[in-house]
Amino acid sequence: MTEFEQLFKxxxxxxxxxxxxxxxxxILQTVPKDTFIVEQDKYIKWLAIVISGKVRVWQENxxxxxxxxxxNPIQTCVLSLSATFRDCKSLVHAKTEIETTIIKIPVRFVxxxxxxxxxxxxxxxxxxxxxxxxxxxxYKDLAFKKIxxxxxxxxxxxxxxxxxxxxxxxxxxxxxxxxxxxEVVSKILKQxxxxxxxxLQFKKIELLS
Amino acid sequence: MTEFEQLFKxxxxxxxxxxxxxxxxxILQTVPKDTFIVEQDKYIKWLAIVISGKVRVWQENxxxxxxxxxxNPIQTCVLSLSATFRDCKSLVHAKTEIETTIIKIPVRFVxxxxxxxxxxxxxxxxxxxxxxxxxxxxYKDLAFKKIxxxxxxxxxxxxxxxxxxxxxxxxxxxxxxxxxxxEVVSKILKQxxxxxxxxLQFKKIELLS
DNA sequence: TTAAACTTGTACCTTTTGACACAAGTGGCT
DNA sequence: AGCCACTTGTGTCAAAAGGTACAAGTTTAA
Numbered sequence: 073m074t075e076f077e078q079l080f081k082x083x084x085x086x087x088x089x090x091x092x093x094x095x096x097x098x099i100l101q102t103v104p105k106d107t108f109i110v111e112q113d114k115y116i117k118w119l120a121i122v123i124s125g126k127v128r129v130w131q132e133n134x135x136x137x138x139x140x141x142x143x144n145p146i147q148t149c150v151l152s153l154s155a156t157f158r159d160c161k162s163l164v165h166a167k168t169e170i171e172t173t174i175i176k177i178p179v180r181f182v183x184x185x186x187x188x189x190x191x192x193x194x195x196x197x198x199x200x201x202x203x204x205x206x207x208x209x210x211y212k213d214l215a216f217k218k219i220x221x222x223x224x225x226x227x228x229x230x231x232x233x234x235x236x237x238x239x240x241x242x243x244x245x246x247x248x249x250x251x252x253x254x255e256v257v258s259k260i261l262k263q264x265x266x267x268x269x270x271x272l273q274f275k276k277i278e279l280l281s
Numbered sequence: 282m283t284e285f286e287q288l289f290k291x292x293x294x295x296x297x298x299x300x301x302x303x304x305x306x307x308i309l310q311t312v313p314k315d316t317f318i319v320e321q322d323k324y325i326k327w328l329a330i331v332i333s334g335k336v337r338v339w340q341e342n343x344x345x346x347x348x349x350x351x352x353n354p355i356q357t358c359v360l361s362l363s364a365t366f367r368d369c370k371s372l373v374h375a376k377t378e379i380e381t382t383i384i385k386i387p388v389r390f391v392x393x394x395x396x397x398x399x400x401x402x403x404x405x406x407x408x409x410x411x412x413x414x415x416x417x418x419x420y421k422d423l424a425f426k427k428i429x430x431x432x433x434x435x436x437x438x439x440x441x442x443x444x445x446x447x448x449x450x451x452x453x454x455x456x457x458x459x460x461x462x463x464e465v466v467s468k469i470l471k472q473x474x475x476x477x478x479x480x481l482q483f484k485k486i487e488l489l490s
Numbered sequence: 491t492t493a494a495a496c497t498t499g500t501a502c503c504t505t506t507t508g509a510c511a512c513a514a515g516t517g518g519c520t
Numbered sequence: 521a522g523c524c525a526c527t528t529g530t531g532t533c534a535a536a537a538g539g540t541a542c543a544a545g546t547t548t549a550a
Contacts, residue, residue, distance in 0.1 A: 204412065258527095464499095503540085511531090520522090520523085
């Protein structure tokens with residue numbers, strides 16, 4: 073199955089006309105690890121749909137970062153879609169975490185097709201809904217949860233995402249994900265370890281419960 | 282001009298067929314002050330578009346709240362639209378702050394029309410975009426700004442919204458808006474007062490700069 | 491006009507989070 | 521083995537934020 077066929081299948085695209093458009097306008101691209109797909113405050117010219125690989129989306133300040141979400145193949149394949157409907161700057165950064173294959177659609181078609189083709193409309197709408205709800209949950213967590221909870225939540229969701237109770241990450245990186253500092257993370261992890269909730273190894277965190 | 286005509290004008294609805302649908306399915310309602318439009322964890326059956334008045338949208342925990350946004354007449358007229366495309370529970374609360382006139386559309390039409398009528402499509406899409414970007418900015422503020430900054434930001438945006446440098450609000454209410462406690466707000470405001478940035482009166486805060 | 495309810499100001503203390511500093515551990519690499 | 525860069529552990533301190541308590545001011549309404 074070609075990447076385009078995977079895309080059609082993943083998004084339930086049945087309209088032949090739309091398939092033709094996508095084949096004509098979409099650009100298949102394999103991007104190496106650690107490449108920026110979108111940069112904060114830069115203009116967005118493409119909508120990138122991830123076919124395989126993994127993309128990290130975050131916001132940053134001068135000195136601090138906070139993870140927004142990861143973009144995984146097909147099922148969660150929207151990258152700051154909101155920015156594509158208007159000619160505006162990206163509010164986020166997005167970078168590949170591993171080698172990633174994407175299909176890029178020029179932004180002007182994204183909104184055009186969303187009115188012309190039912191399946192594209194469903195795709196864009198659903199993407200918005202999911203992203204919005206996701207963000208709403210993150211917002212609530214940020215507002216109401218303490219950092220130690222957010223750390224363990226992060227670890228659990230990573231474990232889930234990778235289907236493994238071992239998370240390979242340094243304390244520094246973890247600190248960036250949840251928007252705090254390395255020392256705070258080290259202390260929180262030590263606490264969880266003494267509570268037998270995690271086991272710590274070099275650049276490895278194992279979830280015990 | 283009737284409320285429906287205001288709606289058509291505000292959303293640039295030109296399709297006669299869509300106007301007919303809205304007149305047929307939409308319900309005009311005037312809601313008194315302090316009435317819930319949407320409740321967290323309850324199912325959403327209607328999309329409410331504000332014609333006049335003011336609606337506050339927030340999230341809450343057991344003991345704490347945090348403001349998400351206000352819904353003002355027409356120009357910002359979307360209420361948790363994301364929830365209307367699927368039969369799902371609301372993640373937020375929404376309550377009128379003053380007497381408010383709304384037009385309610387049953388949720389099943391909201392997504393249906395968004396594919397049938399260009400102007401409705403634009404309306405729903407734009408609502409998503411604006412809400413999403415808004416939330417993203419709030420998220421960033423929450424992640425990176427200290428509470429005293431968020432307090433002054435809140436005051437400035439209120440001043441803007443109401444076109445007045447005097448904000449009528451109690452410290453307790455202000456604390457709820459920004460997700461903290463009354464004492465913290467009192468101390469922050471006193472600090473800003475001694476810095477000649479605000480002037481405090483009973484249930485009134487005047488912005489000086 | 492007086493009591494009750496609510497609002498504001500603050501002192502004191504605790505907890506949470508962050509900053510700095512440094513020791514110790516780990517994993518290559520030569 | 522020895523060196524280097526990076527990672528982890530932790531103690532100390534400071535700042536930010538929250539909790540408790542109470543005094544004093546304001547509004548409302550009986």
